Amino acid sequence: MEHIDVVVIGGGQSGLASAHALLRRGLRPVVLEASGRAAGSWPRYYDSLTLFSPARYSSLPGMPFPGDPDRYPHRDEVAAYLTAYAARLDADIRTGHRVTAVRRGDGGFEVELASGGLLAARAVVAASGTFGRPHRPALPGLETFTGTLLHAAEYRRPEPFAGQRVVVVGAGNSAVQIAAELATVARVTLASRAPVKFARQQILGRDLHFWLQRTGLDTAPLGGLLREPPTQLVIDDGRYRAALGQGVPDRRPVFTGAEEAKVVWADGTREEADAIVLATGYRPDLPYLAPLPGALDAAGNPRHREGIATGVPGLAFVGLEWQRSLSSNSLRGVGRDAERIARCLAAYLARR
Template structure:
């Protein structure tokens, strides 16, 4: 069986940043990426996705995000190109088409079981993100609804929904962005449990991220004090608030049930709907860690402190929402968490 220093599971922004940090610590990581491309989930997001932070804040360690306009908001495809180039420049072994099915404890190390083989590692970093585990909440009547139901993970563009009646469920950035886009060619309702909360994209002529970085909020270790990640407001330059005010899309309280193709609204109205898009977020996608006792709680959420597993020495996480700070699962912040995890893993391995 092959033996390696550190198995980094996931070849997206978190895995690439982790590999970079481990190399700086003198370790030789092997990145195991299930897809055929080292860019994580970015190639699979909806076509119009645009970052809510300017290009200047979206760099991984050692390679600035390209482009002359540092204040533009990069498109999805720009991020894919950037991550691909970053992977090409990284002096680490990246194995694509290499899905990890289970990680088990073997002595004081680990065995990673792959589709078609296995390898042993002195340490493991789980950096597989959340896209593979879309959150589908138990909504009233959803099981009885006979129209189309899809998660935002499966949404690409409004072309397939032209002229149709669509309900988008969610109150976050993606929900509002998708609903506003669909409303240009379809009759769309944004269904939420409460009012949509907005935050100004620009304050005193500067992007919000300028202020979070300048004040230290972006890097403050608040994650250790949070029982669960707080809901984030929708960042808006005014267009989304105006779209909702104009009823394109309109906003309603969440439906209360369904009968066949019809949704039941709180005011008693029954309305036929063609499709429901669940923009309801994601959860950590870590089924391969189930054999490691104490790595995950009953809901599959990592047990960790700032990225280090609390019950499994040698196991770490990178890219979790609020892993340590507000920016932990973003391009601008994942490098800091990766460096912290790499430093601690290197110290752990040096003691063995």
Template sequence: MEHVDVAVIGGGQSGLAAAHSLQTQGLEPVVLEASGQPAGAWPRYYDSLTLFSPARYSSLPGMPFGGDPDRYPHRDEVAAYLLRYADRLDADIRTRTRVREVCAADGGFTLGLEGGRRLSARAVVAASGTFGRPHRPELPGLDEFTGTVLHAADYRSPEPFAGQRVVVVGAGNSAVQIAAELGERARVTLSSRHPVRFARQHTLGRDLHWWLTRTGLDTLPVGRFLRTPPAQLVIDDGRYRAAVVAGAPDRRPVFRRVDGAKVTWADGSREVVDMILLATGYRPDLGYLAPLGALDERGQPRHREGVSITHPGLAYVGLEWQRSLSSNSLRGVGRDAARITRRLAAHLASS
């Protein structure tokens, strides 16, 4: 069996940031990425996706994003940036290597890989993100819906849905952005339990992220106090609020139930719908840790600011609200990676 210092599970932004930090601690990480390239989920997001943070606030440690620092990079730019970063990192990155399980063994861990291979590691960083585990809420009758049910993870562009009646479930950034672009070609309702909460992208000529950085709110360690993450704000330059006000999409409370092809709205009215798109987020994709007992009954990691409270050699990078509001973003994973790798290095030095 091959033995390594630290196995980093996931080769996207979180895994690459973790590998960089581990190298600065004198450790030799092996990055295990299930897909064919170290770019995380970025190549698989919907076609029109752009960052809500400017390029100057969207880079990993040691390598600026490049280009106009005030632009908002497109999905493909982010994927290309991550590939350049991985190449420059010069780490042992193994693509098409899916981890099936992690088990405790002799003070460290044994990783079972797809195909039957096994690997032992003194420490493990779980950086597999959330894209592999889309959240599908329990909505009455949804399983019997005779139209199309699609999660935002599988949505690419609005063209296939032109002229259709579409309901987008959700109230976050992706829900609003997808609903607005669908609203240009289809009749769309944005359906959510709570009203959409907009945040201005620019205030007094400065991007929101400038203010978050200047005030220190971006790094405030609030994650430890949050039992339930707060409702997401939709960062808006004015376009999305205007689209909702114009009714493309219109916004309604979440429907009561689905019967065949029809949805029943809160006011009792019913109508035929062609597609229900679930922009309802994701959950940590950490099923491979189940054999360790490192997860709670909901599949959530048991940790404190990214450090496992069940296994001293296990840590996480890229969890939502892991430590701060930026913990699962390009601008935040580097800070969290540096913190957890210092803890891991100290643990390995003493073991």
């Protein structure tokens, strides 16, 4: 069995930032990435996705995002950036290595691979993100809906929905962006439990992220104080607010049911629908930790305090939403959390 200082599970932005921080502490991490490329979930997002933060606020430690620092990078640019970042790291990054289970072993952990391989690790960093675990709320009647039902994780482009009646469920950035894009080729309703809340992308001529950093709100360690994440604001340059104001798409409360090819609205109206898109977010994708007592709660969410597992010494997390701060699961903020867990793991291993 191969023996390793720290196994990092996931080769996206969180795993790469973790590897960088661990290397700075003199540790030799091995990064295990399930896909064939160290770019995380970015290559699988919908085609038109662009960052809501400018390039100058969207880089990992040690390598600025190339090009115009004030532009908003496209999905493919982010994937290329992460691939280049991985190539520059002096780290052992193994693509095509899917982790299926982590268990306690002699002196640390045993990490089981889908290939049947087994690694011994003194410590483990779970940095596998959320894209592999789309949240599909139990909306009444969805199991009987005979139209197209998909999550935003499966959505790529609007053309296949041309001329159709589409309902997009959600009120966050992706929900609004996808609904507005689909509305250029289809008749679309954005269905949400509450009205969409917007945040201006530019304030006094500066991007919102400038003010978040200047005020300290971006890095304030508030994650441990929140019982649940606050309502997400949709970052907007004015286009999405205007589109909703014009009813393209329109916004309604979430339907109360679905019956075969119809949705039932709150007023009792039944309407034919060709497709329902669930832009309802994601949850931490950590099934491989299920065999590790104390790592997850009953809902499969990590038990941790600011990224350090509360019941499993030697286990840490990076890339969780509100792990420590507003920016914890973003390109601009994940490096700070990675540095903290690297410092804690280095101290833990030094004591052993």
